[in-house]
Amino acid sequence: MDEKTRKVIIMSLAGMLVGSLLFIFGISITYSSIPLLIYFIIAEMLYISAFLSVYNNNKNNHAKIYVYLMVLSIVLAIICLYATLQRII
Numbered sequence: 001m002d003e004k005t006r007k008v009i010i011m012s013l014a015g016m017l018v019g020s021l022l023f024i025f026g027i028s029i030t031y032s033s034i035p036l037l038i039y040f041i042i043a044e045m046l047y048i049s050a051f052l053s054v055y056n057n058n059k060n061n062h063a064k065i066y067v068y069l070m071v072l073s074i075v076l077a078i079i080c081l082y083a084t085l086q087r088i089i
Contacts, residue, residue: 005065008057012050012069016076019046023080033088040084047077 019042026039051073058066 005057005061005063008053009065009069012054012073015046015050015053016073019043019050019080020076022046023083027083027087036084036087040080043080044077047073047080051077 022039023043026036026043029035051070054066054069054073058070
């Protein structure tokens, strides 16, 4: 695995981790739904940026780990959407 591939994997995983941590912090605030929505939007933007980073590198260099990271990003985004809708409704 070359250095560029390693850097893309680490940065996409870091983006998903930060997005997940921010969303967990936002969902733990029970007073209002506005902070939850703000943290949800930030988390979704981080998931989308991680997905796009991996997707663009997958076009140039096909690797199975890129597909796994794209699926993981989509699954995390769906879980956050589901949890947000459950909390608001």
